[in-house]
Amino acid sequence: MEEAKLIPFDEWEHQRVALKDVNIHLRYAGRGPPLLLVHGVPQFSLTWHTIGPILAQTFTVIAVDTRGAAQSTIPRDNDYSASTCAEDLKGVLDFLNITEVYAFSHDKGVAATAALALKYPSLIKAVGFSEYALPGFGYEQFWNPSSSPNGWDLNANWQLAFFSVPEAAQFFFQGREREMLIWFFYHASYAGNSSISQDHLDRYTRELTKPGFLRSSFEYYSGTNTIAKDNAFFTEMVRERPLAQPIIVLGGEASIAPVSVLQSLFGEIGRDITYDIIPKAGHWIGDENPRWTADRLVKFFTEQENTPISVDLSYLKDVVSLV
Numbered sequence: 001m002e003e004a005k006l007i008p009f010d011e012w013e014h015q016r017v018a019l020k021d022v023n024i025h026l027r028y029a030g031r032g033p034p035l036l037l038v039h040g041v042p043q044f045s046l047t048w049h050t051i052g053p054i055l056a057q058t059f060t061v062i063a064v065d066t067r068g069a070a071q072s073t074i075p076r077d078n079d080y081s082a083s084t085c086a087e088d089l090k091g092v093l094d095f096l097n098i099t100e101v102y103a104f105s106h107d108k109g110v111a112a113t114a115a116l117a118l119k120y121p122s123l124i125k126a127v128g129f130s131e132y133a134l135p136g137f138g139y140e141q142f143w144n145p146s147s148s149p150n151g152w153d154l155n156a157n158w159q160l161a162f163f164s165v166p167e168a169a170q171f172f173f174q175g176r177e178r179e180m181l182i183w184f185f186y187h188a189s190y191a192g193n194s195s196i197s198q199d200h201l202d203r204y205t206r207e208l209t210k211p212g213f214l215r216s217s218f219e220y221y222s223g224t225n226t227i228a229k230d231n232a233f234f235t236e237m238v239r240e241r242p243l244a245q246p247i248i249v250l251g252g253e254a255s256i257a258p259v260s261v262l263q264s265l266f267g268e269i270g271r272d273i274t275y276d277i278i279p280k281a282g283h284w285i286g287d288e289n290p291r292w293t294a295d296r297l298v299k300f301f302t303e304q305e306n307t308p309i310s311v312d313l314s315y316l317k318d319v320v321s322l323v
Contacts, residue, residue, distance in 0.1 A: 004030060004057050009049040012056075012063075013313070016071075018322045019091040025071035026064045026092060028316075030056030033308040034098050035301065036089065037063040040107020040132070041220045042181060044070030044207060046200060047106060050290035051297070058298055059102070060311050064092060066112065068216030070207045080219045081229040082135075085112035086119055093123065095321070100308035102301050104128035106285060108220045111135070111230055114269070117245060118237045126304045127243070128297060129266065130250040131283050135230035137238070138265040159184075164223035170215050177208040188283030190254040195287040243270035248300045250293065252281035274300065 012027040027045055035055055039047040045063040048055075055061050065072040067088055068080065089112060093101060103124055105113035110132035117124040133139045143160030163169045173180045181204055185196045208214050220226055247270045251257045256265070259275045266273060276296060281288035 006053045006057055009046070009052050012052070013317065014071075015313075015316055016321060017092050017095045019088060021077060022067045022075045022088060023073045023322070024064055024067065024088055024092055026062055027052075028060065028062045028313050029053070030058070030060045031312050032059045032310050033301075034093075034096075034101045034311050035059040035061050036093070036101050036103040036113075037061060038066065038089065038103065038105040038109030038113045039063070039069070040105075040109045041069070041217050042184060042208060043107070043204060046070075046203060047286045049200070049286065051286050051294045054291065054294035055297060058302065060313060062092070062096070062313075064089065066109065068213065068219065070213075074212050074216050078219060078225065080216070080222070080226050081233070082111035082115040082226075083119070083229070083233050086115035089113070089116050090120060090123070096311070096313065096316075098308075098311060099123065100125055102126050102128075102304075102308060104130070104297055105132075106130045107132050107283070111234075114243075115230075115233065115237075117243055118234075118241070121241075121244060124245055125306045125308050126246040126248075126301055128248040128250065128300065130278075130285055130293075131252060131256055133256070133265045134234050134269065135227050136232075136235040137268060139227065140231070159187075160221060163218050163221035164227065166215060166218035166222050166225075169218045169221075174214060177214060178205040181205055181208070185284060188255055190252060190280055190282040190288050195284060200287075238269055242268065244272070245270070246300075246304055247273045248297070249273060249275050250278055250285065250296070252278045252283055252285055252288065254282035256283075 007029045012029040017024045044065045048063045068074045110129045142157045186193045249262045249266045257277045262275045
């Protein structure tokens with residue numbers, strides 16, 4: 001498959017798709033088989049600023065902002081469950097007339113992408129998950145604060161439990177979004193804050209400080225509104241029909257590793273799973289080792305026999321999509 005020229009992420013085209021209760025914003029570039037990228041929290045599509053352009057040399061890459069993030073709108077019903085977010089993704093693909101797609105996801109985006117693959121198995125030809133554990137399959141163990149004889153382990157994922165009460169999390173972090181992000185990016189990284197540029201820190205901060213968006217980000221962690229629903233959904237769906245598509249699961253070596261940990265989290269999810277560890281990376285795979293990650297994904301997806309039909313989205317350039 002011939003590579004096209006590399007297009008910087010900030011030069012990608014914009015598109016907005018009006019769905020039932022939200023408008024979903026996305027960026028796109030490239031030509032070839034479609035590849036959907038789904039970010040996590042507290043990031044947005046900027047997550048893919050390094051990985052995306054490399055992938056767009058081989059694929060038509062579509063990077064969404066999920067509901068309540070960045071340039072997408074906040075839903076009135078406050079529903080951030082994986083199943084509902086999957087319907088947003090399906091709505092975007094329907095708008096783009098895409099009936100077959102590859103997908104790769106990071107962090108909270110894994111839940112929506114896994115739900116999409118479970119609900120619409122013929123749509124997703126191969127799928128990738130990174131740096132997450134699904135509710136019902138390990139997430140709840142990650143959010144337990146842990147201690148040792150030397151005290152509480154601040155490098156554990158105690159924030160997942162704290163964020164599970166969005167009202168409390170919002171109270172403590174409103175007005176301190178930048179400080180929260182600085183800690184967040186340091187906490188789960190391989191090389192500390194050096195991997196996140198000041199420009200990108202400013203951009204992530206700016207999106208979270210818009211009215212309502214900090215609270216929206218915490219709703220993805222809500223124990224009652226989101227995690228409990230996701231637990232029930234994934235437990236039932238995986239028990240009935242594990243994913244049959246080829247799957248790649250990636251973890252950063254300073255985060256969710258080694259491979260045995262990934263296997264314990266995803267072994268029940270599907271039948272055809274490849275595992276790998278991203279070297280010199282923690283949680284922030286798009287900033288710490290993007291070239292290795294992108295190359296690994298190109299290798300995985302181009303090796304698949306069941307390739308999605310290639311698409312060219314250049315026709316969207318002057319299309320009215322909101323009215």
